[in-house]
Amino acid sequence: MSRLTLGPVVVTTTAIAAVGASVWLDLATTSAERALALTEPATATALPGVLLAIAAVVVLHARPRDTVGWLLALVAVAWTVDGALYGWPAYSLARDLPGSDFAYWFVGRVGAFLLSGLVALLLLYPTGRLLTGRWRPAGVAVLVASLALPTMLLLAPDSVVFTRGEPVGSTEIVRLPFSDATAELLLRLAQVVTLGSIVAAVALVWVRHRGAGPRERTQLRWLLWAGIMCVLMVLAGATLSVGGTVTTVLLDLAVAALAVSVTIGLLRPELGDVDALVAWTLTTAVVAAVVVLVDVAVLAAGSELMGDRLDERDVTVLVLVLAVVVYGPLRSWLGSGVRRLLLGRRGDRYGAVSALAARLETSGTVDEQLPALAGAVAETFKVRHVRVDVLAPDGGMLSASHGPAPAEVQAIDIAYQGQQVGRLVLPVQGFRSMLSHRDQGLLVDLVRQAAVAIRARLLATELQESRERLVLGREDDRRRIRRDLHDGLGPVLGGVALRLQAAGNAIDADPGRARELVALARTEVSGALDDVRRLVHDLRPPALDDLGLEAALRQQADRVRSEVDVAVRAEGLVGLPAAVEVAAYRIVSEALTNVVKHAAAGAVDVHLEAGATALTVSVADNGRGIGPDVTAGVGLLSLRERAEELGGRCEVTCPDGGGTTVRAVLPYGTAVPDTVGTSERSSR
Numbered sequence: 001m002s003r004l005t006l007g008p009v010v011v012t013t014t015a016i017a018a019v020g021a022s023v024w025l026d027l028a029t030t031s032a033e034r035a036l037a038l039t040e041p042a043t044a045t046a047l048p049g050v051l052l053a054i055a056a057v058v059v060l061h062a063r064p065r066d067t068v069g070w071l072l073a074l075v076a077v078a079w080t081v082d083g084a085l086y087g088w089p090a091y092s093l094a095r096d097l098p099g100s101d102f103a104y105w106f107v108g109r110v111g112a113f114l115l116s117g118l119v120a121l122l123l124l125y126p127t128g129r130l131l132t133g134r135w136r137p138a139g140v141a142v143l144v145a146s147l148a149l150p151t152m153l154l155l156a157p158d159s160v161v162f163t164r165g166e167p168v169g170s171t172e173i174v175r176l177p178f179s180d181a182t183a184e185l186l187l188r189l190a191q192v193v194t195l196g197s198i199v200a201a202v203a204l205v206w207v208r209h210r211g212a213g214p215r216e217r218t219q220l221r222w223l224l225w226a227g228i229m230c231v232l233m234v235l236a237g238a239t240l241s242v243g244g245t246v247t248t249v250l251l252d253l254a255v256a257a258l259a260v261s262v263t264i265g266l267l268r269p270e271l272g273d274v275d276a277l278v279a280w281t282l283t284t285a286v287v288a289a290v291v292v293l294v295d296v297a298v299l300a301a302g303s304e305l306m307g308d309r310l311d312e313r314d315v316t317v318l319v320l321v322l323a324v325v326v327y328g329p330l331r332s333w334l335g336s337g338v339r340r341l342l343l344g345r346r347g348d349r350y351g352a353v354s355a356l357a358a359r360l361e362t363s364g365t366v367d368e369q370l371p372a373l374a375g376a377v378a379e380t381f382k383v384r385h386v387r388v389d390v391l392a393p394d395g396g397m398l399s400a401s402h403g404p405a406p407a408e409v410q411a412i413d414i415a416y417q418g419q420q421v422g423r424l425v426l427p428v429q430g431f432r433s434m435l436s437h438r439d440q441g442l443l444v445d446l447v448r449q450a451a452v453a454i455r456a457r458l459l460a461t462e463l464q465e466s467r468e469r470l471v472l473g474r475e476d477d478r479r480r481i482r483r484d485l486h487d488g489l490g491p492v493l494g495g496v497a498l499r500l501q502a503a504g505n506a507i508d509a510d511p512g513r514a515r516e517l518v519a520l521a522r523t524e525v526s527g528a529l530d531d532v533r534r535l536v537h538d539l540r541p542p543a544l545d546d547l548g549l550e551a552a553l554r555q556q557a558d559r560v561r562s563e564v565d566v567a568v569r570a571e572g573l574v575g576l577p578a579a580v581e582v583a584a585y586r587i588v589s590e591a592l593t594n595v596v597k598h599a600a601a602g603a604v605d606v607h608l609e610a611g612a613t614a615l616t617v618s619v620a621d622n623g624r625g626i627g628p629d630v631t632a633g634v635g636l637l638s639l640r641e642r643a644e645e646l647g648g649r650c651e652v653t654c655p656d657g658g659g660t661t662v663r664a665v666l667p668y669g670t671a672v673p674d675t676v677g678t679s680e681r682s683s684r
Contacts, residue, residue, distance in 0.1 A: 008056070008057040008060045008061050008073075011053050011056055011057055011060070011073040011076060011077060012053065012057050014053075014077045014080065014081070015049060015050050015053035015076055015077065015080045016050075018046055018049070018077075018080035018081050018083060018084040019043065019046050019047065019049075019050050019080055019083070019084075021042075021084040021087070022042035022043045022045070022046040022080075022083050022084045022086075022087050023043050025042050025084070025087030025088060025090070025091050026041045026042055026043050026087060028091055029087070029090045029091050029094065033090045033091070033093070033094040034090040036090070036093065036094070037089040037090035037093050037094075037100075039086055039087065039089055039090050040086070041087070042083050042084060042086045042087025042088075043083070043087075044083075045082065045083035045086045045087075046079065046080045046082070046083025046084055046086075047083070047252055048079060048251060048252055048255035048256075049075075049076050049077070049078070049079025049080035049081075049082070049083060050076070050080060051252070051255050051256050051259045052072055052075055052076035052079060052255065052258075052259050053073070053076035053077070053080065054259065055072055055076075055259035055260070055262055055263045056069055056070075056072035056073035056076050057073075058263050058267070059072060059262075059263055059266050059267065060073060062267050063266070063267070066128060066266065067124055067128030067129070068121065068124055068125050068126060068128050068262070068266060069266070071117065071120055071121055071124060072121070072259075072262065074117065075114060075117040075118075075121070078110075078111075078113065078114060078117070079114060081106075082106065082107055082110070082111045082114070085102075085103040085106045085107055086103070086107050088100065088103040089103050089104060104162065108153065108161050108162060109150075109153045109154050109161060110150070110153075110154075112149050112150040112153050112194075113147075113150045115146060115149065115150070115194055115195075115198070116143075116146040116147050116150055116194075118146075118198065118201075119142065119143060119146035119197050119198055119201045120143060120146070121262070122198075122201035122202060122204070122205055122223075123139050123142060123143055123201055123204060125205075125219075125220075125223055125262065125265070125266075126216060126219040126220065126223075126265055126266055127216070130143075131204060131207065131208055135204065135207055138200075138204065139204055142197050142200045142201050142204065143197075145193050145194065145196065145197035145200070146194055146197040146198070146201075147194075148189075148190040148191075148193040148194050148197075149187075149190045149191050149193070149194035149195075150194075151190070152186055152187050152190035152191075153187070153190075156183045156184075156186070156187050157180060157183055159180050160180055160183045160184045160187055161187075202227065205220060205223065205224075208220060209221075209224075210408075215269060215270075218265075218269040218270065218274060219265040219266070219269045220265075221274045221278060222261040222262070222264055222265030222269060222274050223261060223262065223265060224278060225257070225261050225274060225277055225278050225281060226257045226258040226260075226261035226262065228278065228281050228285075229253070229254055229257035229258075229261075229281065230254040230257065230258065232281075232285050233250040233251065233253055233254040233257075236250055370388045370390060370398060370399070370400030371400040371402070373388050373400075374386040374387065374388045374400050374401055374402040375402050377402075377424065377426075378402045378403060384403045384404065384406070384427065385401065385402065385403040385404060385405050385406055385409070385425075385426070385427050386401065386402045386403065386424070386425070386426060387399060387400070387401040387402075387405070387409075387424070387425035388400050388401070388422065388423075388424055388425075389422050389423045389424075389425070390422035398422075401425075406427045408427070409425045409426060409427055410425070410426055410427070411423045411424070411425050412424045412425075412426065492524050492525075492527060492528045492531075493528060495521075495524055496521045496524050496525055496528070499517045499518075499520055499521040499524075500517070500518070500521050502517050503515075503517035503518045503521070541582070541585055543555055543585075544578075544581050544582065544585060548573070549570070549573050549576065549581045549584060549585060549608070550568070550570040550573050550608070552585060553568050553570070553584075553585065553588055553606060553608070554568050556585075556588065556589050556592060557592070557606065560592050560593075560595075560596050563596045564595060564596060564601055564602065564603065564604055564621070565602060565603045565604070566592065566603075566604045566606060567603070567604070567605050567606065568606045569605070569606065569607045569608070570607075570608040570609075571608065571609045571610065572609065572610035572611070573608060573610055573615075574610070576610060576615060576668065577668045579645075579646060580615055580646065580666045580668050583642045583643065583645070583646055583648075583664075583666050584608060584615060584617050584664075584666060586638075586642055587617055587619075587639050587642055587643070587650065587662070587664050588606055588608075588617065588619055590638060590639055591619035591639065591662045592604065592606075592619070594636075595619075595621045595623065595660075598623075599621050599623030599624060599625075599659070599660060600623050600624050601621035601622050601623030601624075601659065602622055602623075603621065603622050604619065604620070604621045604622075605618075605619075605620045605621075606618070606619050607619075607620075613667055613668065614648065614665050614666060614667040614668065615665075615666045615668065616663070616664070616665055616666075617662075617663070617664045617665075617666065618661065618662070618663045618664075619661070619662040619663075620659060620660070620661040620662075621659045621660055621661075622658060622659040623658075623659050623660060624658075624659075625654035625658060625659055625660050626652065626654055626660055636652055639652070639662060639664065642664075643664045643665070643666060646666050646667060646668070647667055648664060648665045648666045648667050649664065649665050650662070650663070650664035650665075651663055651664075
């Protein structure tokens with residue numbers, strides 16, 4: 001069996017043997033013998049080491065080379081051995097057996113190294129390495145400081161270490177050349193330094209958390225939960241002011257929390273919702289503290305007011321009645337209030353959603369709805385900063401924020417019907433920013449509801465602007481056609497009529513002049529026909545009627561073929577509505593013009609495919625693409641407007657392979673695709 005696989009077996013065997021020895025020593029000694037030796041039951045002291053040993057075995061079984069796992073194993077073995085030796089003095093002194101001085105020496109002088117093990121665990125978890133960079137010297141210094149108390153305990157005289165005089169003989173290895181007073185002062189200073197190293201180690205855990213990745217942060221939050229549980233157990237023991245079994249149980253619970261959290265954090269950090277666990281633990285602890293304080297105050301007041309008038313039985317009955325009838329509902333309301341104060345309204349899912357609905361209902365424009373959403377999320381989750389970014393119709397970004405921005409934030413996408421329409425930005429740090437799965441569900445509900453309202457408002461605004469552009473464009477076309485007819489074609493035709501009349505009058509008197517006038521009239525009529533053709537082309541390209549859509553596009557491709565190689569492919573272009581043909585022709589023409597002017601491409605692929613309900617148009621080039629900082633110009637906006645006039649969509653993208661792709665869906669059936677690129681969905 002190799003050393004790596006032997007480790008868990010050795011740890012398990014040692015822990016079981018030490019605990020077995022502790023149980024046997026407790027059963028073999030009496031309370032009087034333990035009192036004479038100034039010791040307590042050994043099993044209670046060794047039991048936390050067993051919990052750590054179980055954690056170490058589980059970790060080392062899965063990851064035999066894990067540094068933190070070996071550290072846990074070392075601490076577990078030392079803890080269980082310390083517990084077994086703690087029970088030996090009572091047994092050996094009562095039976096005049098050797099080894100009591102060694103047991104006192106180990107428990108009193110070596111046991112303090114367990115504190116150094118705790119500091120090392122904080123500094124090395126979860127990677128097994130100290131922090132790198134400028135924080136590495138700080139980690140080394142903290143680790144050295146944690147050895148101050150254990151080292152001083154090894155060197156101090158017995159009279160300072162064992163104030164109650166437990167050892168029979170001497171346990172001193174090296175005696176310091178100081179007086180007992182000086183040695184005691186140095187021991188107290190070492191105690192402060194070692195305890196301070198624990199605080200510094202916790203601070204370095206926070207530093208590690210700030211610079212860690214997502215998985216490591218989750219692992220550190222498991223350690224955070226264990227730390228919270230340890231603090232709560234210590235505070236509970238100090239508040240209750242009890243010893244013996246209760247203190248032992250609290251210590252065992254704290255160590256169990258540490259063992260379980262470290263094991264999960266090292267092996268399966270994603271096993272549970274640790275953020276929800278941390279938030280629930282903190283909230284429950286605060287609520288319990290407040291409720292207990294009020295309980296004590298109510299009982300003290302009741303005893304003070306009625307204790308002298310009623311006997312103990314009557315006071316008990318009266319307090320129980322008051323607790324059930326009056327204080328029970330008050331206590332529930334108080335707990336809910338504290339939870340809302342700490343975590344906001346995330347527990348009231350319906351209330352949060354309905355409150356946001358009321359806010360959005362009273363907000364008219366998007367500029368009012370965005371701050372309403374940011375404020376609702378901040379109030380619901382009790383976070384200091386929320387920012388909402390929403391994509392505007394022109395490609396820009398509309399933003400609204402609530403509260404000052406922290407140093408580090410996290411972004412959550414806002415989607416509507418599978419399309420991203422914006423994002424929600426929240427803080428990363430702080431336990432209020434730890435979102436449980438239930439909290440994430442509530443956040444999704446809030447964002448989904450707001451996204452529908454904001455998207456509807458944006459679409460309404462965009463529709464209104466599109467209508468205005470259509471009306472203005474239609475009036476501009478009418479004004480242009482009127483001007484062309486009135487100022488161009490009208491005078492020409494009027495001049496032709498006058499020349500023909502003059503030619504008729506001159507036929508008999510001056511036939512040559514009549515022929516000249518007829519020739520001039522013919523020239524003017526030819527010019528008028530050109531104007532008519534131009535007007536007709538602006539209304540609808542004649543090539544669509546003369547050649548059809550595919551041939552007309554090939555004709556457009558031939559015009560730019562000297563600049564770029566164009567390939568035209570078409571499928572099913574039969575019986576298309578006139579408006580769809582015109583839109584497709586204009587979109588392809590504009591896209592080809594943009595390619596020649598801006599793309600510096602060598603080839604363009606034009607593909608048209610008619611489905612059951614829509615025509616899909618794609619123009620893809622292999623040029624340099626469009627930079628992310630380029631603002632959409634008139635040409636790109638006109639492409640989108642021509643598609644939207646028919647209820648379709650048009651998007652311009654730059655694929656990873658390079659170039660630019662213009663893709664439009666032009667519906668002509670009863671079903672309209674909701675996203676670009678799904679024109680055949682309803683037909684398949």
